[in-house]
Amino acid sequence: MQRILQSLKSLVLSVLNGNSGGEIPMAILTEGRLVPLVAFILAWVATYLAIQMGTQGKIRIRRIPGLDSIEEVVGRAVEMGRPIFMIPGRGTFTDIYATQTIAGLSILSYVATLSARLGAKLYVPMSRVDVYPVAVELVTDAYKAEDKLEELDVDEQIPYLSGTQFAYASGVIGMAARMKPAGNIMMGPFWAESMMFAESFARAGAMQIGGTARMYQIPFFAAVCDYVLIGEELFAAGAYVSGDPQQVGSIAAQDWYKLAALVLGILGALLATAGVTVIGDLLRM
Amino acid sequence: MVDFRRDIPLAITFIIGVIAVLDYYTTIPIFINTFTVIKNWGVVLQAFALGLGAVNLLRVHGRRISERRDDWYFSAVLLAMMFIFIIVGLITGQYESGATYNWLYNAIYLPLGSTMYSSLAFYMAYGAYKVLRARTFEAALLFTTAVLVIIGNTPIFPAMFPGFFHIREWIFGPIVGGAYRGIRIGVGIGAVVLGIRTLIGLETGYLGRR
Numbered sequence: 001m002q003r004i005l006q007s008l009k010s011l012v013l014s015v016l017n018g019n020s021g022g023e024i025p026m027a028i029l030t031e032g033r034l035v036p037l038v039a040f041i042l043a044w045v046a047t048y049l050a051i052q053m054g055t056q057g058k059i060r061i062r063r064i065p066g067l068d069s070i071e072e073v074v075g076r077a078v079e080m081g082r083p084i085f086m087i088p089g090r091g092t093f094t095d096i097y098a099t100q101t102i103a104g105l106s107i108l109s110y111v112a113t114l115s116a117r118l119g120a121k122l123y124v125p126m127s128r129v130d131v132y133p134v135a136v137e138l139v140t141d142a143y144k145a146e147d148k149l150e151e152l153d154v155d156e157q158i159p160y161l162s163g164t165q166f167a168y169a170s171g172v173i174g175m176a177a178r179m180k181p182a183g184n185i186m187m188g189p190f191w192a193e194s195m196m197f198a199e200s201f202a203r204a205g206a207m208q209i210g211g212t213a214r215m216y217q218i219p220f221f222a223a224v225c226d227y228v229l230i231g232e233e234l235f236a237a238g239a240y241v242s243g244d245p246q247q248v249g250s251i252a253a254q255d256w257y258k259l260a261a262l263v264l265g266i267l268g269a270l271l272a273t274a275g276v277t278v279i280g281d282l283l284r285m
Numbered sequence: 286m287v288d289f290r291r292d293i294p295l296a297i298t299f300i301i302g303v304i305a306v307l308d309y310y311t312t313i314p315i316f317i318n319t320f321t322v323i324k325n326w327g328v329v330l331q332a333f334a335l336g337l338g339a340v341n342l343l344r345v346h347g348r349r350i351s352e353r354r355d356d357w358y359f360s361a362v363l364l365a366m367m368f369i370f371i372i373v374g375l376i377t378g379q380y381e382s383g384a385t386y387n388w389l390y391n392a393i394y395l396p397l398g399s400t401m402y403s404s405l406a407f408y409m410a411y412g413a414y415k416v417l418r419a420r421t422f423e424a425a426l427l428f429t430t431a432v433l434v435i436i437g438n439t440p441i442f443p444a445m446f447p448g449f450f451h452i453r454e455w456i457f458g459p460i461v462g463g464a465y466r467g468i469r470i471g472v473g474i475g476a477v478v479l480g481i482r483t484l485i486g487l488e489t490g491y492l493g494r495r
């Protein structure tokens with residue numbers, strides 16, 4: 001089996017490198033990334049198929065209470081006459097948490113639209129200088145689209161606090177203590193400040209929704225927030241709240257892929273127990 | 286009809302995304318070199334954005350001070366510190382390794398940062414107190430597990446009864462490890478699919494209502 005895999009790998013690489021077994025020119029593919037590339041292409045195909053099925057209305061996804069309740073949080077703020085906070089995390093566009101930042105910004109866009117429409121005062125304290133102008137643009141766009149631009153004070157409502165973790169944390173905690181917000185939505189990558197935020201807003205009496213794919217912070221949100229988005233749910237959030245059948249359909253691709261990972265995992269564990277390491281070898285190609 | 290405010294950012298996202306993907310999977314020099322240039326642009330843009338952040342701080346807090354709003358003196362302290370750091374950096378010409386700059390950082394920021402970090406222990410203890418109440422079966426299970434892990438983490442109990450250490454290890458291994466990997470796989474797949482949605486221009490939430 002080992003030999004078959006080795007031959008298969010050589011064959012694929014020689015085709016990609018454009019030689020037929022003679023001297024090897026510079027390889028096109030990075031070593032050890034053949035299977036990840038194939039998996040990526042399959043993910044692309046699966047997403048395309050899921051989008052097509054979504055367009056035809058063939059895909060139904062389960063409700064996510066944390067996202068369904070965003071409107072309730074904004075409504076609560078309006079009824080109580082208190083502000084609402086949306087914190088998109090401390091990630092940037094250039095680190096490995098960029099996807100979480102994008103997911104958080106998608107939710108920010110949705111929350112800003114709801115806040116403008118319903119008349120809630122939205123605060124978005126920012127920590128990252130590269131994300132800050134995008135957040136300003138998103139919120140401004142949302143208020144403009146609802147024809148409520150005069151109700152938005154960008155400097156006051158979208159303050160850049162600090163790029164340093166605990167300086168930022170103390171700034172947000174201070175705002176929560178002074179303003180007593182009715183709601184707080186935290187979506188994106190968070191670090192140790194997550195527990196400080198969740199506790200401080202809980203003490204201020206805010207209804208909270210937390211969502212992150214950072215593993216160590218999920219328990220903190222689960223302990224204190226009213227609703228939690230766990231891991232992958234955060235990535236589905238933007239598509240979910242958009243209500244667009246194409247985007248909703250693409251979420252199904254995640255489940256297909258997860259199913260494939262589950263099957264490979266179980267199969268690999270059983271085969272490895274029997275001393276056959278074919279799955280592991282294949283994934284390392 | 287072409288909507289420039291929407292289509293140009295989407296086109297830029299797609300082109301740069303594809304170059305990033307090719308940079309990761311292939312060894313073709315043109316993609317690697319192009320992506321290096323793009324990453325350098327990112328660094329330059331971040332430097333400009335930092336200036337934007339400083340201007341925002343100045344505007345927000347300057348307005349608070351001039352209008353004598355509540356707690357305006359905090360804004361005054363913030364701006365004073367910002368200018369002290371900028372002036373010291375400019376005068377000494379040593380921004381990170383200078384003695385004066387280091388002293389300012391070590392004497393002012395470091396103790397404040399450490400204080401904030403250490404306060405985390407109280408936040409966590411309070412959070413644990415709220416959660417660990419055995420009111421339902423699941424909560425009782427969580428409570429029992431938490432107590433066993435806490436006991437297993439203390440030096441004295443495993444020293445007296447080594448079984449506690451093994452229980453803790455078992456909880457962290459098969460139980461937590463299994464659940465952790467499950468969530469991690471989901472996170473990885475979710476990130477990939479979100480990346481694809483972003484590349485093909487389906488995920489436009491980060492562009493606003495365009």
